[in-house]
Amino acid sequence: MGEGYHSPRAQKRKTRKEEREQIKKERAENKEREKNTLRPEESRYVKEMLEPDVDRGEAARRAGISSIPKRPIVERTILALREKQLEAVDIALPWVIQRLGWVADFDPAKMHDEEDNLLPISKMYRATRAGIAGFDVERRTERNGDEVETYFVLKPRTRDSVRALELLMRYLTNGGGIRGKDRLHELLGAYKFGPVKKTK
Secondary structure (H helix, E strand, O other), rough: OOOOOOOEEEHHHHHHHHHHHHHHHHHHHHHHHHHHOOHHHHHHHHHHHHHHHHOOOHHHHHOOOOOOOOOOHHHHHHHHHHHHHHOOOOOOHHHHHHHHHHHOOHHHHHHHHOOOOOOOOOHHOHHHOEEEEEEHHHHHHHEEEEEEEEEEEEEEEEEHHHHHHHHHHHHHOOOOOOHHHHHHHHHHHHHOOOOOEOOO
């Protein structure tokens, strides 16, 4: 018999070995694919984590899961998507740090003139405007005898300067166990959407 000849039994063993190797290879590929693919609940969690002012526990609750996902692919996906968000709005770290510094150093007195009247927004310094999140309009009525006068008062809502200072300190000291892109996203979130308080 030639050298290339294999008995039916040997050929059968060879075929079974090849099949086992193929199954092993497919399992390894599936495992690798699964490791790098988000599960449905993880996708919901990632989506919630990209929302402003949502921490990990809140994101898990909104996603309908009982615990925070721990697989590395989840964290990698969040960081990659956050980076795209920042690139989309062309936000640079110095820009965020500067504006958070303005918020942390916000002085309500600079919103008013010498007679304590609220300045028009166009007359305020840029750093002062950065500390204002918006305005509430309050309707007031005064009586003077039979006459009734109705007027409106603008009440500024200011960004939380203490929160801004805390975030700056956490970033500058690399505290709180927050990594670089996480810190940048948190700083941006605090400046853009952060907690506000009303100024009397």
